[in-house]
Amino acid sequence: MKGSKTPHRTPANKGRRYPADPPRVEEIVAVMREAGSRPHGLRTRGVIVILWRAGLRIAEALALTESDLEPAQGAVLVRQGKGGRRRVVGMDEWGWEQLRPWLEFRRALPVGPLFCAINPPATGAPCTSAAIRSRFRQLAEQAGVRRRFAPHQLRHAHAVEMAREGVPLNVIQRQLGHANLGVTSVYLQGIDTAEIVETVRARRGPVIPAAAALLPRR
Numbered sequence: 001m002k003g004s005k006t007p008h009r010t011p012a013n014k015g016r017r018y019p020a021d022p023p024r025v026e027e028i029v030a031v032m033r034e035a036g037s038r039p040h041g042l043r044t045r046g047v048i049v050i051l052w053r054a055g056l057r058i059a060e061a062l063a064l065t066e067s068d069l070e071p072a073q074g075a076v077l078v079r080q081g082k083g084g085r086r087r088v089v090g091m092d093e094w095g096w097e098q099l100r101p102w103l104e105f106r107r108a109l110p111v112g113p114l115f116c117a118i119n120p121p122a123t124g125a126p127c128t129s130a131a132i133r134s135r136f137r138q139l140a141e142q143a144g145v146r147r148r149f150a151p152h153q154l155r156h157a158h159a160v161e162m163a164r165e166g167v168p169l170n171v172i173q174r175q176l177g178h179a180n181l182g183v184t185s186v187y188l189q190g191i192d193t194a195e196i197v198e199t200v201r202a203r204r205g206p207v208i209p210a211a212a213a214l215l216p217r218r
Helices: 025-035 039-053 058-062 093-106 129-143 151-164 169-176 181-190 193-201
Strands: 075-078 087-090
Touching: 025 039, 025 129, 025 151, 039 058, 039 093, 039 129, 039 151, 058 129, 058 151, 087 169, 129 151, 151 169
Parallel strands: none
Antiparallel strands: 075 087
16 A cells, blocks of 8 residues: 555564574585585585684674685684674684685675675675575575574584584683673583483593592491
């Protein structure tokens, strides 16, 4: 109707909390492979890598510019994280290798967001999180990944993998940009139950001090 405003539609999953169920390495790689090596695929793979190997939130990843990256130092500058907090995070060499093809292609596009639109007339404009989420779902389905494959799940995968590698909890907290360790602990609930059981099962028995063992019974 003329003059009427389109009502604002709230996303069906807004406010919904999903269980910590991060995708496995082979599932993430399968989705990256499905994305392909054409420009749009390189961009998608780049987003996946930044979320998975640097642990960024989707809003943080889409706000990056080329100047926020320091490949030689292995560092990524997050200018405005959650709560307006600024931080520097690390990313491993494998991650940089996977991101490099997109960075090379990106140089031919207008200066602006790291992950931008490729096709005219919007070339250089920011990508939207909705478009990224939709593309992730599509690629995961095509790759046969039968679990939720969303940006935040990749961030969960980053936290869980670092915990398995023995990275201290406070380092994981700062990498993820959490205000307190309690939030970080929630992310680590994605560790497989079988792994917990096996780890505890493999513990050594208690060591009884020799002096205590020689004490007479009363």
